[in-house]
Amino acid sequence: MTPTKPSVSVLRRDLLASFVVFLVAIPLSLGIAVASEAPLAAGLIAAIAGGIVAGLAGGSPLQVSGPAAGLTVIVAELVQTYGWRATCTITLLGGLLQLALGAGRVARTALAVSPAVVHGMLAGVGAVIVLAQVHVVLGGSPQRSAVANLRELPGQLLHPQSHPALLGGLTILVLLGWSRLPRGEGRLGPALRLVPGPLPAIALATLTAWSLDWNASRVDLPRSLLDGWHAPVLPHGSLHGIVGAVMAVGLVAAVESLLCSVAVDRMRPAGVPHADLDRELLGQGAANAVSGLLGGLPVAGVIVRSTANVEAGARTRASTVLHGVWVLVLALSCGPVVEQVPLSALAALLVVLGVRLMDTARVRDLRHHREAPAYFATLVGVVLLGLGEGVLLGIGVMAMMALRRLTRLSVRAEELVPVPGDAPAPPRCHVVVEGTLTFLGVPKVTRLLQDVPPGASVDLDLNVDFMDHAAFEAIHEWRVAHERQGGRVDIDEVHETWYERAVTGEMSSPRKPPPQTRWWAPWGNRRRRSEAELDGPEVSPSALLLAGVREYHGRTARLVRPIMAELAMEQKPEHLFITCVDSRVVPNIITASGPGDLFINRNVGNLVPRHGSRTADDSVAATVEYATNVLDIRTITVCGHSNCGAMAALLAGGTEVEHLHGLSRWLKHGNHSLARYLAAEPSAEPSAEPPLTRLCKINVMQQLDNLLTYPWLRERVEAGEIELVGLYLDLQSANVQILDRAAGTFVPVPEEAPDGGGARTSLDAHGPATGGAP
Structure with a gap:
């Protein structure tokens, strides 16, 4: 596909979206730096490297990269163990590890993660954001964990600070009202479509706080980008400890970025290309290498800023890159205007974004596929344990559910009636086994077969897609014992002849039927095969009909013959x-x-x-x-x-x-x-x-x-x-x-x-x- 030149309207959308993301990124970057026990400038450096380097080199156009809250625990521990300058070196080496992984094209494995886990991760991140930022909206400070935030929330609600709470409420009202304004009529309709809701919300809150001189905490920027900055040094310690630290930073940041990329790819508007995960991993590696070299925090794709980018109307990677440019300009100039933005207004913006991440419509869709347990396990895990632990918990629950589905087995006795006749006759039993018959299902099968009366005539239908040796031995031993006691066992295998091949010793892989030769497929889908059978380019309707009859005789007649024999003299439709x-x-x-x-x-x-x-x-x-x-x-x-x-x-x-x-x-x-x-x-x-x-x-x-x-x-x-x-x-x-x-x-x-x-x-x-x- 030949790339098309972005239109003026698209560039205008990206310009406005980049400024919204820039406003969101500033307090987050500084806050994560504080939480990581790193210099404030490290958060800004990571935001610049993530925006410009990952934005240009990455494969997810709308994903915004920067310092990630999910890495704060890891970084804080590294700072305490090795010091800040050595942590920068570990970040650089983690970036090189990501570059190697990206060159090995292993990023596609992120697609194996279930959507239930991805959406659960987004909902969990949304819950963590809401729990933390509500404190800021009310004029307080967030705690170090979601549980602590939840525990302190009642006290914060009872004693809020009026000015920050009013500014936060005003921001939320503007955000909710902006989405309901008429967009298609009048002269203001096209103009309203061009302005993302967060921009007027933040602007109005800032203007209100400035004009009324309200007492509310505002964005606090360092005087210079180089304040507290030092060149990285080699870490001192055991080799395996340092290697483990590099792998922890590189792999956790990589997984978080790829999961975020998959999630953002699901939210992308029409016309935006799909994410290239291998290229994205290369971009993340380059950004981490640059950030570590310049003394910044580890970089990862972050769902909060990425969601803000999409919601604000971004359409190309220009928005991501420009947001990094704005952070760079701000870091060099320390713009006094941005320092007037109330933190409670930004926190209110994050609360709204967090609530939107907890999309209840996803739960309804997942319930139809019976994957809601993995969703809720991931959500709870992210809130209580952390991002990485929550995702691992969700993957574990999903794996257990998949294993249960793969080994699902249905065993039932459909009928148990005496054979009609004047003389007493042994009962007749019809047993149906459906699903995957492995050693896990042997107790269930043998328990039912043991209830069959001795001497009964048994029709055993094996409608299974796989049978292992333990299951074969269990059924075969029961059959031999039952027939030794005078009973009769007729085994009918509906799909594959697992039992028959095990008895005869022919255990080669079963031959699969040619594609699209199922009995319910239209003749037109099988015309080529019929032409090959008839050795001619033209197949008449009658010849096609006879070919279908021959297929019925070869594949289906033997399966339905017992049923048809019972129905031959009388029909009893339902x-x-x-x-x-x-x-x-x-x-x-x-x-x-x-x-x-x-x-x-x-x-x-x-x-x-x-x-x-x-x-x-x-x-x-x-x-x-x-x-x-x-x-x-x-x-x-x-x-x-x-x-x-x-x-x-x-x-x-x-x-x-x-x-x-x-x-x-x-x-x-x-x-x-x-x-x-x-x-x-x-x-x-x-x-x-x-x-x-x-x-x-x-x-x-x-x-x-x-x-x-x-x-x-x-x-x-x-x-x-x-x-x-x-x-x-x-x-x-x-x-x-x-x-x-x-x-x-x-x-x-x-x-x-x-x-x-x-x-x-x-x-x-x-x-x-x-x-x-x-």
Whole structure:
């Protein structure tokens, strides 16, 4: 990709964002220097090196580097052990270590960290920031740990200093109000979009404190950048201690920077390139080498300043570099204007940024994937233990969860019934084992198998993706013992023949099927393979059909043969499934059902002709009658889908299918759906559904009402004997939604079935269907 020249508007955004980050970086850099027991100038030197060197050489355009709070404990210990000047040398050597790691291209391993851990880290950092900076907002001083800050917070709340608290409150009000100002109308709209919220908030607080001469602590700068500065010296001590110190600084700073880079990459606006982690590690190494050489603190990517950079509207690395330039200019000139900025206003800015880092929407997303425990473990670990310890704790919890998932095993006995017949016969047991069968699951499997009665006929289904030797021995020994006692064991392996290959001694790796040859893949995805089988460039539809039959015989028939044999003389379906003839809708796939489960009626538009319709058609009514009166089916489902051609024809007034006389007559049964659609008020929300989608969903609701026009069926529904269900398949996402009759909307299918069946038709909730002909 050819790099494009930044526009004037982008440069203006970067210029404003760099000044906001500069205002945030000054107190943080000085505060971290104090917490690290280093000279104040060391914090400014690290901010300059992180901004300019890492900004130019790094691979994450919007990440801001500088002295990091997560390294304060390490640096303070090094200063006490080796002295400040030797600590600078350790920082320089840590930078060289990072350069070596970056040259070895090992930074990509940061992507292996789960998003749950990354977001937990951000939330933990946000909590630590809030707990510390609230004290500053109230006119006090933060403690050395989040726990101490939390412990001292009640006393600080009871005895705040009025002026700092008012300035902090004013800053927060401006920040919250600025995001709610109208941006798209009037002459001020474009101007407001160019100004990030932190800038007017800090400016107003500073102007208020200066004009009213309020008593509030302000930014305190050193007179000169070189105050207290000394050239680095070699550390004195044991070699392994010095090597450990270098590795601690280099690796902790590297991990923190890479995690921050991954987090910032997730927040980047559209148009900003992805982060190059290897280049970022090289940039961090160069910045640490320069900072250590000049007598500065260790440098790392910092999430607070990076978030401020993104929130302030930065779009290129120019913002990061310029913020370092502003720190350099300030350090050389000691600008008196910046010294008027109240610390409580900057602390209030950090409080707002910290709260935004604790994004509750992330928790909802992680709960769907069952990764919330790792998120909360990381958050609590960062708050109570520290950044590195919290991340390690989160990674450990995530590893345990992954191990549990990889070894998850389901063992159940599906049926235990006697074989029918006049003479007494041993019972028959059907046992299903699903998941990964390792030694960890052996106790669970053997416990169930030991409950099988002696002499029983057992159908054992091994639906496992792996079986180790311990599991094979356990099952094989049980089988031999059970058959010795007169029982019978039939083992059916659904996927891979782990047991069979272990018995025969053929333990080579199982052959994987060719890609995209699953039974549910469309023929078009397998056309090349079929052409190769037929030795010809052209494959006729009939030849493709026969190729599919041959694949069924070779792969599937042997698996379903026992099931089909049981169903050969009688069917006992559970559901009547009315859906469209559209080839993209495959009921057995979207319901994960098999032979004998669904009694299916398919027609154009999944329509149900109303009782007494002038356009007579008994095909659907005959299906419903047979399903409910002969097969005793208790559930009827109407399933619609997106981009339905029948609904599109209804929207077009039937003009496109006028030449298809049979189809035109059939589509008259959809007139009630069209009338219901026209009577409904379309949503004015920007995210409102397209007209065709709305009609497709309304059509499902109407067909459920059409079923209730049959008096005998309505009576059974009212008596609770039959349940009506509405489904909607979105073809693009392949997701299925269920109709909430009370709300009149389609909602995601719950992960677990609610008590009593959440999809049951309620006549009271929706009202009875009225008669009439289309």
